[in-house]
Amino acid sequence: MLPVLTDLDHFRSLLSQAPAVDLGALAAAEQRNGQLTKPPGALARLEQLAIWYGGWRQTGRPVIESPQVVIFAGNHGVCEQGVSAFPPEVTAQMVGNFEHGGAAINQLAALAGARLDVQALCLDHPTKDFTQGAALDEAGLMAALQAGWGSVDPASDLLVVGEMGIGNTTSAAALAHALFGGEAADWTGRGTGVDDAGLENKTRVVREGVALHQSAIQDGLDALRCLGGREIVAMAGAIAAARMLRIPVILDGFICCAAAACLAQTADGALDHCIAGHQSAENAHAALLAKLGKEPLLSLGLRLGEGSGAALAIQILKGAVVCHSGMATFAEAGVSDG
Ligand SMILES: O=C(O)c1ccc[n+]([C@@H]2O[C@H](COP(=O)([O-])O)[C@@H](O)[C@H]2O)c1
Numbered sequence: 001m002l003p004v005l006t007d008l009d010h011f012r013s014l015l016s017q018a019p020a021v022d023l024g025a026l027a028a029a030e031q032r033n034g035q036l037t038k039p040p041g042a043l044a045r046l047e048q049l050a051i052w053y054g055g056w057r058q059t060g061r062p063v064i065e066s067p068q069v070v071i072f073a074g075n076h077g078v079c080e081q082g083v084s085a086f087p088p089e090v091t092a093q094m095v096g097n098f099e100h101g102g103a104a105i106n107q108l109a110a111l112a113g114a115r116l117d118v119q120a121l122c123l124d125h126p127t128k129d130f131t132q133g134a135a136l137d138e139a140g141l142m143a144a145l146q147a148g149w150g151s152v153d154p155a156s157d158l159l160v161v162g163e164m165g166i167g168n169t170t171s172a173a174a175l176a177h178a179l180f181g182g183e184a185a186d187w188t189g190r191g192t193g194v195d196d197a198g199l200e201n202k203t204r205v206v207r208e209g210v211a212l213h214q215s216a217i218q219d220g221l222d223a224l225r226c227l228g229g230r231e232i233v234a235m236a237g238a239i240a241a242a243r244m245l246r247i248p249v250i251l252d253g254f255i256c257c258a259a260a261a262c263l264a265q266t267a268d269g270a271l272d273h274c275i276a277g278h279q280s281a282e283n284a285h286a287a288l289l290a291k292l293g294k295e296p297l298l299s300l301g302l303r304l305g306e307g308s309g310a311a312l313a314i315q316i317l318k319g320a321v322v323c324h325s326g327m328a329t330f331a332e333a334g335v336s337d338g
């Protein structure tokens with residue numbers, strides 16, 4: 001059962017005492033892997049994925065039966081600074097599209113056999129423009145965290161979190177810059193497709209926003225309050241809830257990874273139950289994945305968000321797990337093991 005979140009310090013303490021991978025299950029999965037009818041290591045990364053998944057699911061012979069995809073949507077005051085190629089009303093319009101089954105994620109979640117949930121977070125009340133003040137107050141941060149925390153189905157066995165939010169690559173870039181330093185330009189990309197002048201303006205916005213808040217940011221949760229959008233905060237809440245429930249997570253693109261980075265910069269090892277589904281085309285995603293120590297499963301140049309790359313990667317993880325749990329051992333199949 002998931003505890004009810006009381007306040008931010010409660011969340012911090014839950015993160016720091018989160019369950020670890022089950023070492024017994026990990027050993028059992030490793031042992032089974034060594035007996036399967038293939039040359040040692042021939043399934044390469046698929047073998048490591050299945051063992052990792054079994055460790056978190058606490059079994060040496062895991063199955064994936066009930067994946068869940070949750071998409072959070074939020075609106076961003078920083079759009080007033082002209083940081084996106086699209087207008088903010090597209091966020092609510094796309095929520096309608098998700099609800100009617102017309103978006104890419106609807107197709108990809110269905111293909112992966114995943115349940116899809118959509119949560120629109122106060123779309124009529126954008127966060128404050130973070131170049132003017134903190135994006136959220138503490139109550140707003142808590143509410144969005146709680147929305148994510150409460151969205152995870154305890155009966156699911158794999159989680160993908162996705163997002164929709166015009167302007168959110170600016171917020172994600174600011175979070176990465178605040179958490180990992182460097183220059184604003186290192187973390188700022190074209191998002192939905194701003195031109196060169198747009199990119200320059202967006203980089204200025206990221207630089208100014210981070211300069212305004214840096215002294216107030218001690219950890220990832222401070223960063224989320226100052227610079228985050230509600231959908232980014234909610235993704236962090238859902239990823240943390242999945243950890244409490246021992247549900248492995250596949251991370252999506254740049255914005256999802258910025259949310260995840262806020263957890264990693266709040267408690268060591270907070271992303272041990274996560275793998276990177278893909279590397280998106282957003283400029284800084286590769287650098288962010290490197291900071292997280294995550295190797296993406298796919299690199300298709302996607303830059304859609306919505307959890308789409310991670311939903312596609314469910315199929316890779318399913319492939320790993322069906323081989324691991326369904327293959328015969330050398331002894332069972334009567335194959336000589338060399
Ligand atoms: O997932 C990514 O890496 C990604 C890269 C570029 C754009 N997006 C999507 O595009 C939207 C944000 O782009 P922008 O230009 O409005 O900041 C948001 O809805 C994201 O889902 C997503």
Ligand SMILES: Cc1cc2nc[nH]c2cc1C
Nearest residue numbers: 086090164192304305306
């Ligand atoms: C149309 C559209 C669809 C999206 N899905 C995720 N982000 C998006 C941004 C736009 C602009």
